[in-house]
Amino acid sequence: MxxxxxxxxxxxxxxxxxxxxxxxxxxxxxxxxxxxxxxxxxxxxxxxxxxxxxxxxxxxxxxxxxxxxxxxxxxxxxxxxxxxxxxxxxxxxxxxxxxxxxxxxxxxxxxxxxxxxxxxxxxxxxxxxxxxxxxxxxxxxxxxxxxxxxxxxxxxxxxxxxxxxxxxxxxxxxxxxxxxxxxxxxxATLPSAFLAEFQNRTTGTGGLIAFIVELIALIGVVMFTILIVQGTRKIAVQYAKRIVGNKQYGGVRQYIPLKVNAAGVMPIIFAQALMFIPATIASFFPKAATNSIIIALGDYNSWLHNILFALLIIVFTYFYTAITVNPKQMSDDMKKNGGFIPGVKPGLPTESFIDGVISKITLPGSIFLAIIAIIPSLANLVGVNNLFARFFGGTSLIILVGVVLDTLQQIESHLLMRHYDGLMKTGRVKGRSAVPAAAGTTPTAI
Missing domain, CATH: 1.10.3370.10 (SecY subunit domain)
Structure with missing residues (x-):
């Protein structure tokens, strides 16, 4: 304290x-x-x-x-x-x-x-x-x-x-x-959702114990989300040594941090947009509204809806990562600056190596992102009210975690620039904007 x-x-x-x-x-x-x-x-x-x-x-x-x-x-x-x-x-x-x-x-x-x-x-x-x-x-x-x-x-x-x-x-x-x-x-919606869930548990089923268990589960989900947002795979890059006059330049080893979830929250947003197509079709064609598949796809708690939702998130994670992270440009930038990955030849082999690493870390990242996205539906199934369940995962939780980490990182940077201690006794606060400079991309607002 x-x-x-x-x-x-x-x-x-x-x-x-x-x-x-x-x-x-x-x-x-x-x-x-x-x-x-x-x-x-x-x-x-x-x-x-x-x-x-x-x-x-x-x-x-x-x-x-x-x-x-x-x-x-x-x-x-x-x-x-x-x-x-x-x-x-x-x-x-x-x-x-x-x-x-x-x-x-x-x-x-x-x-x-x-x-x-x-x-x-x-x-x-x-x-x-x-x-x-x-x-x-x-x-x-x-x-x-x-x-x-x-x-x-x-x-x-x-x-x-x-x-x-x-x-x-x-x-x-x-x-x-x-x-x-x-x-x-x-x-702004959290206090009312928290109060509604507290009243629901204390006056209905579960009691205070169930409410405490929900809070513990929420803390666990937040910690899991932080791991996904901050998770990186570091690739070592060695820069060639150059002698200019009496000074030596280069010859140092740096790292390119490739994020496990480079796509951020965008796959969930794209997948949600597609999942609302059945409801749109039903609004234009009343007869389709009685179809069992259309009904299941429009039910946020149905297994069909959540399985398809998770698959779409995995697909869009690969798609968005492919269009935002450019291994070729990263390889070219390293070559121009005299950098190379130890044990990998510059040029096409470096590009292939980076692309392979991205493909490997994107799979677990996309699966974890899909799990976070469907947790609110699972919370609904165990009796959590709809408004409070949204804080157990999905777009809202990822945005909250990412923005808080970014803001804390900026505050800590101001403290360290003035030679004060950071926000933590050990380690540094890492925001979600730690994108490799060679990637040629800028993080979106969300």
């Missing part, structure tokens, strides 16, 4: 770090206040009792309850995340955007500008769909055409403002702003 208070004191002594933390908290406070401001023309009394389930429930969790509350921040940063993913895929498939990614700072500025434009388009489309699907006629207080036009503009402006807050947090605060906004939205 003394170490904890000493660390807090050291953090407060560093003026730059103190200002950044205060700025971050103020920006996040602005976001949370805006999450309770409802859209103009909406009857607030009709929206309080709305419950969000399925994909809507997941989006509502990311938006901190704004989605079901019909707030001006209802769409949150998800349109921006979608635009970022599209631009990342375009950078792989379209030569024009691939060339732009290699232009350094100017190229990144152009890509960011394109991402903002695409965010406006995606937000406008999603805003119309959101107003038509989530706002019923009895909740609208003004004429419908004007209501849709006005609130499409309001929702678009709200998303752009949230995106601006995220950029300000990144520049003036601590940590990745977009990731922190998503994390705050997820944490």
């Amino acid at each position: 003394k170490k904890f208070f000493t660390t807090l004191s050291n953090i407060w002594k560093i003026e730059d770090l103190r200002v950044r933390i205060i700025n971050t908290l103020l920006f996040l406070l602005i976001y949370r206040v805006g999450a309770f401001v409802r859209l103009p023309g909406v009857d607030a009394s009709q929206t309080d009792a709305k419950q969000a389930e399925g994909l809507v429930g997941l989006l509502n969790m990311f938006a901190g309850g704004s989605f079901s509350r019909i707030s001006i921040f209802a769409l949150g940063v998800m349109p921006y995340i979608s635009a970022s993913i599209v631009m990342q895929l375009l950078g792989i498939a379209v030569p024009y955007f691939a060339k732009m990614q290699k232009e350094g700072e100017s190229g990144r500025n152009k890509i960011n500008q394109w991402t903002r434009y695409l965010t406006i388009v995606i937000t406008a489309v999603q805003a119309v769909a959101y107003l038509n699907s989530q706002v019923t006629a009895n909740e609208i207080l003004i004429a419908n055409p004007m209501f849709t036009i006005m609130n499409t503009m309001v929702l678009t402006a709200g998303t752009l403002f949230v995106m601006w807050l995220g950029e300000k947090i990144t520049d003036k605060g601590i940590g990745n702003g977009i990731s922190l906004i998503i994390m705050v939205g997820i944490i």
Whole structure:
């Protein structure tokens, strides 16, 4: 406990770090206040009792309850995340955007500008769909055409403002702003989920013992998730020795840390998108809604749904790792800098060696990621309420663990730069952004 208070004191002594933390908290406070401001023309009394389930429930969790509350921040940063993913895929498939990614700072500025434009388009489309699907006629207080036009503009402006807050947090605060906004939205639902589960256990089945067992299981899942997020396979790289004048350069051994889960949370997001196709088909074809397979695929607790979900996650983990980690570029960069892997010839053998290592570590990483993704369904089967079960795994838990580790790593870096002790007595806090420089990729916001 003394170490904890000493660390807090050291953090407060560093003026730059103190200002950044205060700025971050103020920006996040602005976001949370805006999450309770409802859209103009909406009857607030009709929206309080709305419950969000399925994909809507997941989006509502990311938006901190704004989605079901019909707030001006209802769409949150998800349109921006979608635009970022599209631009990342375009950078792989379209030569024009691939060339732009290699232009350094100017190229990144152009890509960011394109991402903002695409965010406006995606937000406008999603805003119309959101107003038509989530706002019923009895909740609208003004004429419908004007209501849709006005609130499409309001929702678009709200998303752009949230995106601006995220950029300000990144520049003036601590940590990745977009990731922190998503994390705050997820944490905002934790107290109500915790209280609901406590009441459910104490007044229903299981009692207090079952609730304590659930908390122990949750801690175990969090620890398991941290192992997956931080797990790396280090490849030794030896650099050739060079003599320039009277000085020696190179001749040192470094390591390329290849992450066990290089794809992050993206495979779960892609797999979830595909798993909602049966429900979409059923909405257009009423007769298909009675099909037993369609019903099983739409049931989050069914074995068919979870087995297919896990298989899709494994496939998408390999796919996303293949398009984001480039062994050829890593091999070329090592060769240009005079580096080589001991026992492996430069060039194609090095590329094949790195590709083989990635393939080997991706399999256990994808299996573990699939296990984390289906744990919420398993928690539901043993009686955990749906809202609290989401914290046992899936997208929300991976985002929480990754963002917390990244933020703690940045705080520790500020402490070590000023010659203070780190956050831990032994070892260092490792964030999820430890991506090899030769990989030629930048970690996404989530």
